Amino acid sequence: MKKIIIATKNRGKAKEFETMFTKYNIQAVSLLDLDNDIPDVEETGSTFKENAALKAEEISRLLETPVLADDSGLVIDALNGRPGIYSARYAGEPKDDKANVEKVLAELKEVPEENRSARFVCVLAVAIPGEKTLFRTGYCEGKIQRQPRGENGFGYDPIFVPKDYDRTMAELAPQEKNNISHRKNAIVQLEDWLKSLS
Numbered sequence: 001m002k003k004i005i006i007a008t009k010n011r012g013k014a015k016e017f018e019t020m021f022t023k024y025n026i027q028a029v030s031l032l033d034l035d036n037d038i039p040d041v042e043e044t045g046s047t048f049k050e051n052a053a054l055k056a057e058e059i060s061r062l063l064e065t066p067v068l069a070d071d072s073g074l075v076i077d078a079l080n081g082r083p084g085i086y087s088a089r090y091a092g093e094p095k096d097d098k099a100n101v102e103k104v105l106a107e108l109k110e111v112p113e114e115n116r117s118a119r120f121v122c123v124l125a126v127a128i129p130g131e132k133t134l135f136r137t138g139y140c141e142g143k144i145q146r147q148p149r150g151e152n153g154f155g156y157d158p159i160f161v162p163k164d165y166d167r168t169m170a171e172l173a174p175q176e177k178n179n180i181s182h183r184k185n186a187i188v189q190l191e192d193w194l195k196s197l198s
């Protein structure tokens with residue numbers, strides 16, 4: 001089975017890549033799976049694309065092998081696009097999913113049903129030594145719920161209800177999320193490259 005390094009230290013993301021890549025006969029290996037202490041890449045970019053490039057290119061340079069990175073987040077219209085690229089640490093350091101959810105719910109307290117639209121965005125960057133970095137973007141449209149519900153997934157999943165669903169992303173089974181997610185919608189656009197590996 002071919003392996004591909006995913007430049008992430010996020011357990012939730014790593015699991016989703018692992019599951020979704022088995023279909024292509026590819027083993028997704030995250031930075032959490034590697035023994036060596038790989039430093040955190042500073043996400044100093046001002047877009048998902050810039051941050052995805054930073055993560056993929058830095059780790060690819062370090063390991064001298066092709067690397068895929070995912071920079072993703074939740075874009076809420078009523079908050080002018082926040083938390084956006086700051087989704088992971090919206091409520092501050094250290095990263096805390098529960099505190100992030102609470103902060104978003106507090107900010108949306110006065111916002112009525114019809115103005116709670118949002119989308120998850122995922123930008124994938126593939127860095128290959130000596131080649132130009134490749135980018136793909138996936139979206140998942142939905143709206144923000146008033147109360148967290150569900151135990152699956154990670155991040156903002158308990159308050160995000162995907163379009164045409166009445167359950168939150170955290171109430172969907174993992175395979176249901178993996179059918180409609182922003183990550184899935186970005187991965188399918190890499191299909192040709194993934195198939196060329198396996």
Ligand SMILES: O=c1[nH]c(=O)c2ncn([C@@H]3O[C@H](COP(=O)(O)OP(=O)(O)OP(=O)(O)O)[C@@H](O)[C@H]3O)c2[nH]1
Nearest residue numbers: 008009010070071072073074087088154155156157
């Ligand atoms: O409910 C969610 N379901 C998802 O499917 C999802 N995908 C992204 N996010 C949020 O956006 C941040 C990414 O930030 P991010 O791309 O910098 O990743 P990260 O810092 O968590 O790990 P790394 O990959 O950088 O190591 C995450 O932490 C989450 O808060 C999600 N929330």
Ligand SMILES: [Mg+2]
Nearest residue numbers: 010043071088
């Ligand atoms: Mg990050």
